[in-house]
Each structure stands twice: as C-alpha cells, then as structure tokens.
Amino acid sequence: MKTLPPLKSLQVFLYAARHSSFKAAAEQLFVTQAAVSQQIRLLEQHVNCRLFERESKHTRLTAKGQLLLPYIEQAFEQIGSGIHALAFEPNANNLKITALHSITSLVLIPKIHDFQQSHPQLSIHFSPNNRLDSFNDTEIDIAIRRGLGSYPGLESRKLIDDAIVLVACPRLLPESPQAPAEILDIPLLEDTSSDITEAVEDFCLRHQVKRRDFNPSLKTTDAVPIVQNVLAGQGMAFVSKVLVAEHLKNGNLVNVLDYAYHTPQTLYLVAPAHHFHWQKIKDFAAWLKTLLQQYMAVD
Structure with missing residues (x-):
C-alpha cells in the first residue's frame, strides 16, 4: 500500500479547494501563500497528477481534484468526530448502566451506595436487561455483559475471571458432606444458561455421577x-461466584464439596471505545473491578 501524503498537505488542499484560492487558504491557515503553493506541489507530486488549475485571478480544481475532495472532507470530518468524542463527555453528572438482571439485583444495587459515597456528584441510573442495547438509540453509558468478550463494533474490557460454584444453605446439608451421593437427593435449582450447563457436566465427569442422578x-x-x-x-x-460471594462470606451459603468450575465466560464492561475515556466510566470501572476482585477472593 502506498504511503499516505503528509496530513498538512491534505489540510492545505482542503482549504484551497473550499475557497478556490491559495491566498484565502493561506489566510485561514495563518501561513504564507508560498507555503500553500509548496504543500499543494508536494501533494501533486505524491499523487502524480495536477489537482488545481492555476489562473491569474483564481484557482479551480481539476477533474482529479474534484474526485479527491469528498474523500478528504470525509476524512477530516471523521478526525473531528473522534477528537470531539474524546473531549466531550455528555451528561457528566449522570451515569446510566445497563447490566444483566442478576448483576443489577444481586451485586450492583446492594453495593452501589459505596460508589456513590465516593462520587456524590453522580446520579446513577440502572437499566437491567439481559440483551445488549444499541448505544446509538439510548443514553446508555456502559454495559455489563457475561460472555466471551466479542461484541462487534464495541470495545469490551474483562472485569474478572469467573467461576461457577455449587452452593446451598448449611441447614440443608448433611454435616461436612464428602461425596456426591450425600447431596444428590437435595433439590437442584438449575439455571439453564450455557456455562452453568457446562459446569453441571463437569461436576458429573469429576465425580463420576450421571445427570439423571440429580x-x-x-x-x-x-x-x-x-x-x-x-x-x-x-x-x-x-x-x-460473584452473585453469591457475600453469602459465602457471611455463612448464609456454603460451597458444596468445594466445587468450582472456571468458565471461559465471564463479566465484561462493554461500550463504544470512546466511552472508556470519560472520567465517570473510568471511576466506575475501577470501583467495580476492585469490588469483583474482592468477591472472587472469598474462600
């Protein structure tokens, strides 16, 4: 692929084409008319064709120049949009989060007060949803999703490495169960999501039991x-594990047979790439990652 011409020469071309004048372009760019002419010559040498017809009182684009102009206009518009996205943080005092129902109900709502105490200027809004909303049609700032991290057109940042654990109330279990046979009569409340299904199959394989034994x-x-x-x-x-970590810590639940399945699916922050440059997203991401790491440290 041929090397692109210098950005400066493209900018000069854009101004000269819009004003049909090297002199006007020089005034707009605060350079001399000779500097404009030099940049245009460099660009014409690079593309190996004439871009302007130079006449005594004005300058006009050649057919090749007219062909190039809309591409250069679009390129500078895209650059401007990117810089604007980095610099402009809409609704800086509002943070709208969409997350899975389970994460919203069992993790975020019980703990968000801690984040709000550190960031009292932020008003937090939750939009629980098990489906990834379009960021173009909503005012969502950040999403929390469970998966493998592949979301076309969006950036994803992993929060933790998760695990699937087998849990129950202590009163429901025999004292210190050591073998699957001791717990298989306990009713199984089954989440049919794919990674949970994988964990059940892994448990059966490890402990040499059949799924129908549950x-x-x-x-x-x-x-x-x-x-x-x-x-x-x-x-x-x-x-x-992140959904029940607090209950494991305080003894409301126990990890049955110390079982854990380290699933490839885990939690990700998901958003358009430029959202991650916003200060409110940086603050929330840092807080949430620390919280989830503490959760995963629970024995």
Whole structure:
C-alpha cells in the first residue's frame, strides 16, 4: 500500500479547494501563500497528477481534484468526530448502566451506595436487561455483559475471571458432606444458561455421577430466583461466584464439596471505545473491578 501524503498537505488542499484560492487558504491557515503553493506541489507530486488549475485571478480544481475532495472532507470530518468524542463527555453528572438482571439485583444495587459515597456528584441510573442495547438509540453509558468478550463494533474490557460454584444453605446439608451421593437427593435449582450447563457436566465427569442422578426441582435462565430460592433453603444450585460471594462470606451459603468450575465466560464492561475515556466510566470501572476482585477472593 502506498504511503499516505503528509496530513498538512491534505489540510492545505482542503482549504484551497473550499475557497478556490491559495491566498484565502493561506489566510485561514495563518501561513504564507508560498507555503500553500509548496504543500499543494508536494501533494501533486505524491499523487502524480495536477489537482488545481492555476489562473491569474483564481484557482479551480481539476477533474482529479474534484474526485479527491469528498474523500478528504470525509476524512477530516471523521478526525473531528473522534477528537470531539474524546473531549466531550455528555451528561457528566449522570451515569446510566445497563447490566444483566442478576448483576443489577444481586451485586450492583446492594453495593452501589459505596460508589456513590465516593462520587456524590453522580446520579446513577440502572437499566437491567439481559440483551445488549444499541448505544446509538439510548443514553446508555456502559454495559455489563457475561460472555466471551466479542461484541462487534464495541470495545469490551474483562472485569474478572469467573467461576461457577455449587452452593446451598448449611441447614440443608448433611454435616461436612464428602461425596456426591450425600447431596444428590437435595433439590437442584438449575439455571439453564450455557456455562452453568457446562459446569453441571463437569461436576458429573469429576465425580463420576450421571445427570439423571440429580433431583431437579426448578429450571430457569434467570439467576435471581435461583439465588433467592437457594437462600430460602429450597435447594442447591450451580451459580456464578460473584452473585453469591457475600453469602459465602457471611455463612448464609456454603460451597458444596468445594466445587468450582472456571468458565471461559465471564463479566465484561462493554461500550463504544470512546466511552472508556470519560472520567465517570473510568471511576466506575475501577470501583467495580476492585469490588469483583474482592468477591472472587472469598474462600
């Protein structure tokens, strides 16, 4: 691919073409008319064709110059839009977050007060959604999604390496269970999401049990009722560790047989790339990453 011409010569070409005058371009760019002529000559040498017809009282584009002009205009518009996106942070005092229902209900809402205390100028708005909204049609600032980090047209930044754990209320378990046979009669509240299904299959393989050996009680794709029912003593469940970390820490739940499956799917911050330059996003991302790292450190 041929090397691009200097940006300065393209800028000079744009001004000279718009004003049909080297003199007017020089005035706009605060340079001499001779400097404009030099830059145009450099550009014409680079593209190996004449771009302007130079006449005694004015200058006009050649056919090749007319062909080039809209491309250069579009390129500078794109550059301007990029600089504007970096410099301009809309609604700097409002932070609108879309996240999975489970993350919103079980992690963000219980803990967001800590973030607000450190950033009292920010008004926080949640938009729980298990589907990734279009950033073009909403005022969403940042999304939290669970997956492999591939979101076309958007930037994703991994928050943690997650694990799927098997949890239950202590009162529901025999004292210090050591083998799967001791817990298989406990009702299984099953999240049918793909990584949870993988964890169940991994558990069966590790402990040499069959899936039909479990006692299924409830199936859903929503982790919120799963966790709520496990806390109520209605059964055990394979769940994302971050959703139950606080309950593991305070003893409301226990990790059954110390089981953990390190899933390739995990939590990501997702947004257009320029959103990550906004200070409110930097502050929220730093706080959330620290919180989730503390969660994953729970034994």
